[in-house]
Amino acid sequence: MPTFIFKEQKYQANENQTVLDALINNGIEIQNSCRSGVCQSCLLKTESTVESLAQKGLKDTQKKEGLFFSCQQTVVEGMEIFECHESNKSSVGVIIAQEPLSASVVLVKIDIKDKSFGYNAGQFINLVRSDGLCRPYSIANQSGRNIIELHVRRIPGGVMSEWLYGDDLLGQEVKITGPIGECYYQDVYSDQDLLLVGTGTGLAPLCGILLDALESNHSKKIYLHHGALDEEGLYYVEKLKSLANENPNFEYIPAVLKGDSDKYNVGNIVDIIKEAKLNVKDTTTFICGDPDIVKAIKEIVFLKGVSSKKIFSDPFVISKKTCSV
Amino acid sequence: MSTLYEDIGGEAAVDAAVEIFYRKVLVDDRIKSFFNDVDMEKQMAKQKSFLTFAFGGSSKYSGKSMKDAHSHLVERGLVDSHVDAVVELLGETLKELDVADDKIQQVVTIAESVRGQVLGRE
Numbered sequence A: 001m002p003t004f005i006f007k008e009q010k011y012q013a014n015e016n017q018t019v020l021d022a023l024i025n026n027g028i029e030i031q032n033s034c035r036s037g038v039c040q041s042c043l044l045k046t047e048s049t050v051e052s053l054a055q056k057g058l059k060d061t062q063k064k065e066g067l068f069f070s071c072q073q074t075v076v077e078g079m080e081i082f083e084c085h086e087s088n089k090s091s092v093g094v095i096i097a098q099e100p101l102s103a104s105v106v107l108v109k110i111d112i113k114d115k116s117f118g119y120n121a122g123q124f125i126n127l128v129r130s131d132g133l134c135r136p137y138s139i140a141n142q143s144g145r146n147i148i149e150l151h152v153r154r155i156p157g158g159v160m161s162e163w164l165y166g167d168d169l170l171g172q173e174v175k176i177t178g179p180i181g182e183c184y185y186q187d188v189y190s191d192q193d194l195l196l197v198g199t200g201t202g203l204a205p206l207c208g209i210l211l212d213a214l215e216s217n218h219s220k221k222i223y224l225h226h227g228a229l230d231e232e233g234l235y236y237v238e239k240l241k242s243l244a245n246e247n248p249n250f251e252y253i254p255a256v257l258k259g260d261s262d263k264y265n266v267g268n269i270v271d272i273i274k275e276a277k278l279n280v281k282d283t284t285t286f287i288c289g290d291p292d293i294v295k296a297i298k299e300i301v302f303l304k305g306v307s308s309k310k311i312f313s314d315p316f317v318i319s320k321k322t323c324s325v
Numbered sequence B: 001m002s003t004l005y006e007d008i009g010g011e012a013a014v015d016a017a018v019e020i021f022y023r024k025v026l027v028d029d030r031i032k033s034f035f036n037d038v039d040m041e042k043q044m045a046k047q048k049s050f051l052t053f054a055f056g057g058s059s060k061y062s063g064k065s066m067k068d069a070h071s072h073l074v075e076r077g078l079v080d081s082h083v084d085a086v087v088e089l090l091g092e093t094l095k096e097l098d099v100a101d102d103k104i105q106q107v108v109t110i111a112e113s114v115r116g117q118v119l120g121r122e
């Protein structure tokens, strides 16, 4: 009988049993519905090779990440299975800089000790503190570096963000797991306009995507919309303005809900995107930040005519996780 | 003999149809509220199940029964007029994809065949 690993624990399956059935048989609750590889509710992740049927209809980015339909895949001896937002890759990291970017956002630089820990800018990692406190943060700097940069917004009363914002952490060791997610730039987007929309530190993954696109000499348009409640909530304004000056195909559009209309677009970012002109046939979109706003903007972009296959997003949903250290 | 599913264009047709269909659903005041509380990818995947079924492509559909899949919607007030709306949007979608009228009729018949189950009457 084949054995497999799920969340670091070993289980047994019957011959020719699907991953979904094997997990359920072992008393593990896994969402599922159609059981025919269509509804996507039983999606899981692995680094083992899977049958093509188990990935049919998934986006290329999802296939690359190892996502598969557990109802369409038989258990292969020794395969290790994860939930979609987990990863087996991890590295020790050392905090080497904390620089304020605004009154509420701090730039945290982490030196990744495991040099084989690859990532794509815009993906996110789980940052695990020595006591097991664990939160996802997006990678804001270019791909292929040994140091990752995070933009962390201080949430009053927030355990991880107050710690990263307020304490002197230089030299502090943390654990990093990941990278996870499909918000990142790929060369196949080179014939596409890029629409990047974010609120708050939703700018972080978008910065990563922008920097990678510019480094790849992306020649089509890149629109970056950054929304905040007021001027205080914006950051990197000068940096992004100068990037826009240097790169004629890049347009930076900061917007505030309340504020000085001489300096910024004033209005709800959802309405601003509603009014935006898009080349809908050839636009790839990345939307990150506040979950409600992400959902609303996704719908708008989709209704404008952009295919759902070209809409990627990271809603910053609140999670209260602890992880193994 | 080719099946209805193959005639319409198989999985590629389902992929094309789900985008068109879901754009219609999201702006249809009669039914959009039923589709509002879930995230878009998940919802579109479910609608893909719906279309695959209606196109006659899921003889092996072995998931939840139609009744179970919609029971929480019936609790929220799902009635015949909503099924009418869904069937209407389904027809419009297929027309936009240039599917022949007799094929559209067959699809509508399949969808109609589970009306009672969807509404929890059977």
Ligand SMILES: Cc1cc2nc3c(=O)[nH]c(=O)nc-3n(C[C@H](O)[C@H](O)[C@H](O)COP(=O)(O)OP(=O)(O)OC[C@H]3O[C@@H](n4cnc5c(N)ncnc54)[C@H](O)[C@@H]3O)c2cc1C
Residues within 6 Å of the ligand: A124, A135, A136, A137, A138, A139, A150, A151, A152, A153, A154, A155, A156, A157, A158, A159, A160, A161, A162, A201, A202, A204, A205, A314, A315, A316, A317, A318, A319, A320
């Ligand atoms: C995929 C993903 C990527 C993310 N990337 C980033 C990133 O790049 N930068 C970043 O700053 N954050 C990011 N987040 C959010 C981050 O993971 C934490 O949720 C956030 O930092 C709060 O953690 P905390 O421990 O400080 O607060 P907690 O102790 O978890 O929460 C404290 C209180 O604050 C409330 N709260 C939590 N988050 C918010 C919020 N965003 N707005 C208002 N109230 C809140 C909670 O309801 C709770 O009552 C991301 C989240 C996800 C899912």
Ligand code: HEM
Residues within 6 Å of the ligand: A033, A034, A039, B031, B034, B035, B038, B043, B046, B047, B049, B050, B053, B054, B063, B064, B066, B069, B070, B073, B078, B082, B083, B084, B086, B087, B111, B112, B114, B115, B118
């Ligand atoms: C006309 C016949 C219909 C058929 C054949 C049908 C078929 C389906 C199928 C196969 C699913 C996926 C179920 C699953 O695997 O979980 C589904 C889900 C769903 N259907 Fe229908 N459906 C019909 C009518 C309707 C109507 C009239 C509405 C509302 C106006 C509706 C709203 C939904 C919603 C919201 C879901 C997702 C439910 C969830 O997220 O749990 N359906 N349908």
